[in-house]
Amino acid sequence: QVQLVESGGGLVKPGGSLRLSCAASGFTFGDFYMSWIRQAPGKGLEWVSYISPSTKTIYYADSVKGRFTISRDNDKNSLSLQLDSLRGDDTAVYYCARPTERKLRFLWGHWGQGSLVTVSS
Amino acid sequence: AIQLTQSPSSLSASVGDRVTITCRASQGIGSAVAWYQQRPGKIPKLLTYSASNLESGVPSRFSASGSGAEFTLTISSLQPEDFATYYCQLFNNYPQLGQGTKLEIK
Numbered sequence: 001q002v003q004l005v006e007s008g009g010g011l012v013k014p015g016g017s018l019r020l021s022c023a024a025s026g027f028t029f030g031d032f033y034m035s036w037i038r039q040a041p042g043k044g045l046e047w048v049s050y051i052s053p054s055t056k057t058i059y060y061a062d063s064v065k066g067r068f069t070i071s072r073d074n075d076k077n078s079l080s081l082q083l084d085s086l087r088g089d090d091t092a093v094y095y096c097a098r099p100t101e102r103k104l105r106f107l108w109g110h111w112g113q114g115s116l117v118t119v120s121s
Numbered sequence: 122a123i124q125l126t127q128s129p130s131s132l133s134a135s136v137g138d139r140v141t142i143t144c145r146a147s148q149g150i151g152s153a154v155a156w157y158q159q160r161p162g163k164i165p166k167l168l169t170y171s172a173s174n175l176e177s178g179v180p181s182r183f184s185a186s187g188s189g190a191e192f193t194l195t196i197s198s199l200q201p202e203d204f205a206t207y208y209c210q211l212f213n214n215y216p217q218l219g220q221g222t223k224l225e226i227k
Binding site: 035037044045046047050059062095100104105106107108109111112113114 | 122155157159164165167170176206208210212213215216217218219220221
């Protein structure tokens with residue numbers, strides 16, 4: 001079955017960097033748009049970024065544009081998010097998500113368990 | 122960017138009650154709206170999509186409707202496991218989420 005497993009979270013100082021990964025299995029990874037969504041403690045869900053199967057199309061939320069970089073390796077079934085210039089308001093659980101079917105790019109039927117990023121001095 | 126506003130932000134209800142949550146878009150968005158449920162400490166779960174389609178395995182007490190700029194999620198008879206936070210989402214060209222509605226036990 002579809003599995004998404006995030007890793008790479010942790011405690012980082014303001015201005016620091018972190019790289020999150022999402023290992024995918026149980027499906028043809030290269031067929032699907034993939035997204036990152038985050039949730040600050042006690043707050044709602046916020047879409048962060050998405051990437052097309054070919055990597056040709058990439059979008060970011062305004063709140064992370066210029067600081068975060070999404071990428072993927074279809075040979076390794078892996079999605080990544082490079083987080084740079086981190087701020088306190090980037091503290092959140094970061095989820096990777098896959099749509100239910102290929103054509104519904106952002107209908108997130110599959111979620112990982114999340115990786116907690118804490119930005120604090 | 123299109124904004125999605127849910128109302129109410131929080132809601133208290135009892136087991137067996139019928140509740141409705143509304144999601145209003147800042148402009149017409151067709152029917153590409155989904156609803157998610159997130160129980161405390163759990164990951165989000167897709168409930169409905171394309172305004173009114175129920176995801177496989179979701180109980181029939183959940184229903185959704187709407188088009189254009191106003192959408193609703195209705196739970197016909199609340200069960201204990203339904204107390205959670207609900208999010209609407211635009212899922213066409215630009216994924217946007219509502220701020221959430223927390224459904225609590227009265």
